[in-house]
Each structure stands twice: as C-alpha cells, then as structure tokens.
Amino acid sequence: MLRVAVPNKGALSESAAAVLAEAGYRKRSDSKDLTVLDNANDVEFFFLRPKDIAIYVGEGTLDLGITGRDLAGDSGAAVDEELAMGFGSSTFRYAAPAGRDWTVADLEGTRIATSYANLVRADLDSRGISAEIIRLDGAVEISIQLGVADAIADVVGSGRTLRQHGLVAFGESLCDSEGVLISRAGTENDKAARQFVKRVQGVVFGQQYVMIDYDCPRALLDKAVEITPGIESPTVAPMADEDWVAVRALVPRRAHQNLMDELSELGARAILASDIRSCRF
Numbered sequence: 001m002l003r004v005a006v007p008n009k010g011a012l013s014e015s016a017a018a019v020l021a022e023a024g025y026r027k028r029s030d031s032k033d034l035t036v037l038d039n040a041n042d043v044e045f046f047f048l049r050p051k052d053i054a055i056y057v058g059e060g061t062l063d064l065g066i067t068g069r070d071l072a073g074d075s076g077a078a079v080d081e082e083l084a085m086g087f088g089s090s091t092f093r094y095a096a097p098a099g100r101d102w103t104v105a106d107l108e109g110t111r112i113a114t115s116y117a118n119l120v121r122a123d124l125d126s127r128g129i130s131a132e133i134i135r136l137d138g139a140v141e142i143s144i145q146l147g148v149a150d151a152i153a154d155v156v157g158s159g160r161t162l163r164q165h166g167l168v169a170f171g172e173s174l175c176d177s178e179g180v181l182i183s184r185a186g187t188e189n190d191k192a193a194r195q196f197v198k199r200v201q202g203v204v205f206g207q208q209y210v211m212i213d214y215d216c217p218r219a220l221l222d223k224a225v226e227i228t229p230g231i232e233s234p235t236v237a238p239m240a241d242e243d244w245v246a247v248r249a250l251v252p253r254r255a256h257q258n259l260m261d262e263l264s265e266l267g268a269r270a271i272l273a274s275d276i277r278s279c280r281f
C-alpha cells in the first residue's frame, strides 16, 4: 500500500486536503486524526507536522509527501520535487527594523532569529558572513522587539506580519516556496506512486487552466487561434451557419479574463469559460 504524508495543520494543510479530495482520495473525518486508510485507492495517509514530512520521505519511511519547498530545503533530507502544487506561495527573506537601508552585508556580527536555521546558515556561509543564529519555533517577527535578535529570517506571505512589527525585508529571497509533492531522492517511483503523482497533477494542472468556448466568424478564425492557441491546438467545429465556427481551447486561468476581452473585441460571440476539475495532459 502506498504511504503518503500530508500536513496535519498550518498554512498548507487545508489546500493540500482540498487537492487530495478533488483527486478522489478519502478525506479525514476529524482534524485530529493522524492516519486515514483509503482502501479503495490502496493508499494510507499520515497527517504529520509539515516540518517533519521531508524527513520521513527522505528516509524512505513514507513514499510521498506534501510539504513546503522551504521546509524540505531546511530539513536537509534527500528528496526530489515531483510536482509544484500552486498553493502556499511564499518567499523567505531577511528582515530588520525599518528606518534604515539594510543590506545582507549588514548581518555580519548580528543575531538572526529564525525557524529555518539550516537554510539561513547555508546562505550566510555562501556569502562568507558570520552571524549568530537564534533558533525559534514561530512568531519570529516579535523577537527583535523582545531583544533576543537584531534581524530575522522568515517566511513572507502577504507581508502583513512584517509591517505590523515595523520590519522591512531586504536582500534576495533565500527560497521561493510553495506546496510541493516530494519523493525520496534517487529512487524510481513504483507504479502506485507514479499514478498518485499523475492524479494529483491532474487536479493541480486543472486548477491552473480554464476551458474557453466561443463562436467565431470563420473569417476571423486565424486571429482567434492566435489569442487561444490551446495546448496542442484548439478544437474547431463547424456550425449550422457556414460563416461561423465553434472554437474550444484551454487557456491559463490567470490570463483568461484578458483573453475573453480580446476575443470579444475581435468579434467572437457566446464566449464561455469553464473550470477543469481534473485532467491528464
């Protein structure tokens, strides 16, 4: 039976559970459950702290896991990224009190609070900067005002927490993170694991595209195809009125409203967008 780790709480857990449910896997009936046996799909799910998931997968105790790219990197576990899942996007930044122009070189000799000590140590070492790392488990943004650190390195989502504590981010992002599906590095996935990855990928890709259908004057078809080239190429079907054709194409979700405006301006009619719940490309 395939064994898969899923975040039991925190920023990634809800989105991860939603993708798995959409992919047809059994849901947890109680948020305190630590395992779910999905006999119909021959998968056992283990609900673990996101920080621990790469360790289990890297050691081969579990076959696959969903965690954050930043957490997997910090864990030092030997894992491969099978799939970027498109939720839980964040950057990992240095930050310090606003009011002066900080650069990474200013970190020399400082105390830096973080929950991601390995990520930060590796970055400082690569720059030849020596600084003391203060390991904290969370709420890192408050550590400077409490006097235990001069700067922090932490996850930034909206940036709201930094602003609330009068901090500014500086330097490049140490990690551009999102939820990722990971496997043990250097091992070939068996058939069950490959099928699991494909199913989850089908939902994740589906969420990133919408299907556009529209009616197009035949004379404008070439221009319309440039706007919606689809994946291979759009489907073009005849209509009862020979001067018109029906066109169907997948387009990236984030661009679809603009593309619909362009099609409308071009002269297309009855332009419809629909969600893709799952797919295999």
Ligand SMILES: Nc1ncnc2c1ncn2[C@@H]1O[C@H](COP(=O)(O)OP(=O)(O)OP(=O)(O)O)[C@@H](O)[C@H]1O
Pocket: 009, 010, 011, 012, 013, 050, 051, 067, 068, 069, 070, 071, 088, 089, 090, 137, 138, 155, 156, 157, 158, 177, 178
């Ligand atoms: N505000 C946020 N926006 C986007 N992603 C976030 C945010 N906060 C955390 N993450 C991502 O979620 C993952 C783990 O964060 P999470 O808060 O769930 O775990 P944790 O801090 O170890 O647990 P907890 O906060 O429950 O102690 C990381 O990959 C991180 O990048």
Ligand SMILES: O=P(O)(O)OC[C@H]1O[C@H](OP(=O)(O)OP(=O)(O)O)[C@H](O)[C@@H]1O
Pocket: 010, 011, 137, 138, 139, 140, 141, 154, 155, 156, 157, 158, 159, 160, 161, 162
């Ligand atoms: O940029 P923002 O959108 O404000 O989000 C960033 C904050 O979210 C996370 O904290 P979390 O809620 O996980 O608490 P924690 O610090 O205890 O982990 C992260 O560690 C930052 O503190």
Ligand SMILES: [Mg+2]
Pocket: 010, 138
């Ligand atoms: Mg957190």
